[in-house]
Amino acid sequence: MINFDFKTYNDTEVIIDNDKKKEIISKLYSDKMSGFINNIIDDTEIRQILSVSNEIKKNSDVLLVIGIGGSFMGSFAIKEMFKSYFKIPDTEVIYLGTNLSTNYLEEVVEYIKDKEVSVNVISKSGTTLEISLIYKLIKEELKKKYSNEELRKRIIITTDKEKGKLREEVNNEGYTSFEIPSDIGGRYSLMTAAHLLPLAVLNIDIVSLLNGYKKGLELIDDAYFYASNRVALFNSGKYIENFSVYEDNLYYYTEWIKQLFGESEGKNNLGIFPISTVNTRDLHSLGQFIQEGHNIIFETVIKIENSKDIKIGDISLNSANSAVIDSVCTAHKYGNTESNIITLSSLSIENVGILSSFFMLTTVFSSYLFGVDPFNQPGVEKYKSEVAKRINISKI
């Protein structure tokens, strides 16, 4: 279950123009990139993902996932959220593609030398430099220990249905493949094989995730209100939104939110810059700025109600955490820093599904309210085309 409190620590006046709201909602459903809401994965594909994930779990110590941006962040965030802090899973999932660091790649290559390995390469375009380079490196390594026939069991490609170099690779080599539908943009692709396959390998219940996701898509009114609230805050000079969490394992989820909002809204000199803090750690560092520094920040707290609790003397840890959250929001309000609170009844996979589609809806609504396209990323494309001038990607 999810609850919203956009009022207790936030006095911002929000005026909803109902005609505009109707127009924006119908724009969402008719956008050519609305696949995240109109073209949801079906049971057949879920079964295929589960079956491939079972094969990987049977034959591999390690799954290497090669992806970046929207083809990486979602599954990584959820993996981090549900991992044990100390236990290593039976099939480890190691992510590559988010840097071109020789040190990191050398260590990965060394680490997998005496292990059974599968690879999931994920790129919607199939032309992203990091992914093309690292896939080539890893494939060369795997060729040293596996036959072509064995490679066909161990290389899984997730990409566009028809276009791109990776699709050509599937057609030429006969590798198993999944599709990122053309009407679903990278950062909206959480409910596609791009993320569901690595999560299934980690034994995360992707069916519950999907159920939650579908429930979250019904939260149109809450998402629209939150989006309107954010834009009203922006118009009053609050240009930064701090996503604040009180569980360490939510940190990468805030990274996912940051990508979603940042890449969608940050256009035409507009948009709210997303940052995040992990508390109580950051209360003893950035908390000072948020309380009394340049007054351009508002906060959205993601609060988790825990079912487990530890008693230390007379004090329950959950009550202490909750009391700290209330205290921080109260103190920040004295400093004119508003807080929204989103509460999950527990850190369940279904609740995370609900939260994720809620954030996607909010992102689209906020972007439309700013008058920008939530689904493109012209700035990112610009940097990619500059790279292409310097490195001949077609030769990789």
Ligand code: PA5
């Ligand atoms: O949200 C997006 O569209 C981007 O972040 C892309 O996912 C990212 O640039 C990676 O692109 P691709 O999947 O084509 O390699």
